[in-house]
Amino acid sequence: MEESSAKRMIDTMIRYGLRMTEQRRTIVRLFTEAPGFLSAKEVYLEMVATYKGLSFDTVYRNLNVLEKLGVLELFRFEDGNKFKASCSNHSHHHHHFICLACNGVYPLDYCPMRHLKAPDHFKVTKHIFEIYGYCGSCRNNKTDQSRHTLPA
Amino acid sequence: MEESSAKRMIDTMIRYGLRMTEQRRTIVRLFTEAPGFLSAKEVYLEMVATYKGLSFDTVYRNLNVLEKLGVLELFRFEDGNKFKASCSNHSHHHHHFICLACNGVYPLDYCPMRHLKAPDHFKVTKHIFEIYGYCGSCRNNKTDQSRHTLPA
DNA sequence: TCACAAAGTGTAATGGTTACGATTTAATGA
DNA sequence: TCATTAAATCGTAACCATTACACTTTGTGA
Numbered sequence: 001m002e003e004s005s006a007k008r009m010i011d012t013m014i015r016y017g018l019r020m021t022e023q024r025r026t027i028v029r030l031f032t033e034a035p036g037f038l039s040a041k042e043v044y045l046e047m048v049a050t051y052k053g054l055s056f057d058t059v060y061r062n063l064n065v066l067e068k069l070g071v072l073e074l075f076r077f078e079d080g081n082k083f084k085a086s087c088s089n090h091s092h093h094h095h096h097f098i099c100l101a102c103n104g105v106y107p108l109d110y111c112p113m114r115h116l117k118a119p120d121h122f123k124v125t126k127h128i129f130e131i132y133g134y135c136g137s138c139r140n141n142k143t144d145q146s147r148h149t150l151p152a
Numbered sequence: 153m154e155e156s157s158a159k160r161m162i163d164t165m166i167r168y169g170l171r172m173t174e175q176r177r178t179i180v181r182l183f184t185e186a187p188g189f190l191s192a193k194e195v196y197l198e199m200v201a202t203y204k205g206l207s208f209d210t211v212y213r214n215l216n217v218l219e220k221l222g223v224l225e226l227f228r229f230e231d232g233n234k235f236k237a238s239c240s241n242h243s244h245h246h247h248h249f250i251c252l253a254c255n256g257v258y259p260l261d262y263c264p265m266r267h268l269k270a271p272d273h274f275k276v277t278k279h280i281f282e283i284y285g286y287c288g289s290c291r292n293n294k295t296d297q298s299r300h301t302l303p304a
Numbered sequence: 305t306c307a308c309a310a311a312g313t314g315t316a317a318t319g320g321t322t323a324c325g326a327t328t329t330a331a332t333g334a
Numbered sequence: 335t336c337a338t339t340a341a342a343t344c345g346t347a348a349c350c351a352t353t354a355c356a357c358t359t360t361g362t363g364a
Contacts, residue, residue, distance in 0.1 A: 019310060019361050040351075055313045060352060062311090076228055080351075097274055106274075112264030112281060121288030122249055122258075129264060129281045136273030171330050171341060192320075207344045212321060214342095232320075 005085060006032040009071045016069055023051060027062055036103045037075065037082035075130075095129045101138035157237060158184040161223045168221055175203060175210055179218070188255045189227060189234035227282075247281045253290035 009028045010020065018024070030038060030046055038046075040059055048054045063083055066072040072083045075098070087094065087107045097106040112129055161180045162172065170176070182190060182198055190198075192211055200206045215235055218224040224235045227250070239246065239259045249258040264281055 017310095021311060021361070023312070051312095053313060055315090056352075057314090057354080058312055097271075097276075100277065106271075110264075110268055112262075112267070113283075115264070115267055116262055119249075119258075119288075121291065122251075122285055123291050124249075124283055124285040125252065126284040127282065128284075130279065131265075131276055132278040132280075133274055133276040136271075139273065139275050173330070173342065175343075203343095205344060207346090208321075209323080209345090210343055 009066075009085065012069055012071050013066070018065065018069075023047065023054070023058055024062055026050065027059075027066070031072065031083070031085040037077075037084050037105075039080055039082045043083075095131070097131045097133065097135070099135040099138055100132055101134050104135050104138075106135070161218075161237065164221055164223050165218070170217065170221075175199065175206070176214055178202065179211075179214055183224065183235070183237040189229075189236050189257075191232055191234045195235075247283070249283045249285065249287070251287040251290055252284055253286050256287050256290075258287070 006028050009032070010025070013020065013024065013028075026047055027043060030043060040056075040063055043063065044054065044056065044059045047059065063072065067074050067083065070086055073086050075082050075084065084105060087096075087105070093111060095108045095111060097108055098104070099106075108131065113124070113127055158180050161184070162177070165172065165176065165180075178199055179195060182195060192208075192215055195215065196206065196208065196211045199211065215224065219226050219235065222238055225238050227234050227236065236257060239248075239257070245263060247260045247263060249260055250256070251258075260283065265276070265279055
C-alpha cells in the first residue's frame with residue numbers, strides 16, 4: 001500500500017512536469033511511511049537529519065506544490081497547519097472524520113451540499129465540512145482525552 | 153440594531169466580570185458599527201488613531217477574550233484570522249454562508265450533523281461547516297469575481 | 305555529454321501573535 | 335469621596351511560521 005501510493009504521488013508529480021529530486025522523493029516517502037499528519041516543521045526535522053544544509057524554502061515550496069497538485073491535503077488545526085497524503089481511495093469529493101487523539105483521518109462519503117439548497121441568489125463556490133472526535137480505539141484507551149486541544 | 157447589539161455585548165462582558173475599559177468599549181463599537189469581518193491588525197489600526205500608545209497585547213488579548221465569551225466569532229480565512237460579532241438572532245447552533253466579495257455573513261439554519269449518523273465507534277465532539285460563494289448583490293455587480301482569494 | 309531551466313541552499317526578512325515587567329485604571333467598599 | 339487593589343494596559347521584545355532572494359547545484363532532454 002505504501003508502495004503504490006508513493007508511486008501514484010510520484011506519477012502525478014512527473015505528469016505535471018516536476019523534477020524528481022532526492023528531496024522530493026524523501027517527502028513522498030515521509031508521507032507514505034507515516035500515514036498521519038505532518039507539519040512543515042516536522043517534515044523539515046525529519047529531512048534535515050539526512051540533508052545537512054536543507055533549506056526551509058525547499059520544504060515549504062514543495063509542500064505547497066504538492067498540495068496544489070492534489071498529492072497532499074492541507075488541514076488547518078488550531079495549533080498550526082498540517083499536511084497528509086490525499087485519501088487514495090477517494091479521489092472523488094468527500095469529507096473526513098478526524099480523531100483528536102491519534103490524528104487518524106477517516107474518509108466520509110457524505111456531503112452536506114447534496115441535501116442543502118442555497119438561497120436562489122447565492123452562488124456557492126466552495127464549502128468546508130470536517131468532523132472531529134475520537135475513533136474507536138482511542139475511545140477505549142482510558143487516557144484522559146478531555147485535555148486534547150480542539151482543532152479548528 | 154447597533155445600539156442593542158453593543159448593549160448585549162457589554163452586558164455579557166460585565167456578566168463575566170470583565171472591566172469595561174475605554175479600549176474594550178471601542179472594540180465593541182468597531183464590531184457593531186461595521187458589521188463585517190475585522191482582522192486583529194484592522195482593529196489595531198482603527199484604535200491606534202485614538203489611543204496613541206495602544207499595545208498589540210491589548211488588542212489580541214481582548215479579541216481572544218471576547219471570542220471565548222461568545223461575543224465575537226473567529227473565522228480562519230486563507231489570508232488570516234478575522235473576527236466578527238456573533239450572529240445576534242442566532243444564539244442557537246448554526247452555520248454560515250460567507251460572501252467572498254463583500255465578506256457578508258448569512259446565518260444558515262441547517263446543520264449537516266442532524267442528517268448524518270457517525271459510525272458507532274466514533275465519538276463526535278465537534279464539527280465545522282461553512283459555505284462560501286457570492287451573495288446576490290455581489291453576483292450582480294459585474295466586477296471580475298474570479299480573482300478573489302478563496303478562504304479556508 | 306552538455307546546456308539550461310528548475311530546484312535547492314543559506315540567510316535574512318516579514319508578519320502575525322504572544323510574553324512580560326512596569327505602569328495605569330476600573331471597580332469596590334469604607 | 336477616596337484609598338485600595340486586582341485587572342487591564344503599555345512598551346517593547348521575543349517567538350514562530352512562513353516567505354523572499356541571490357547564488358549554487360542538479361535533473362532532464364537534446
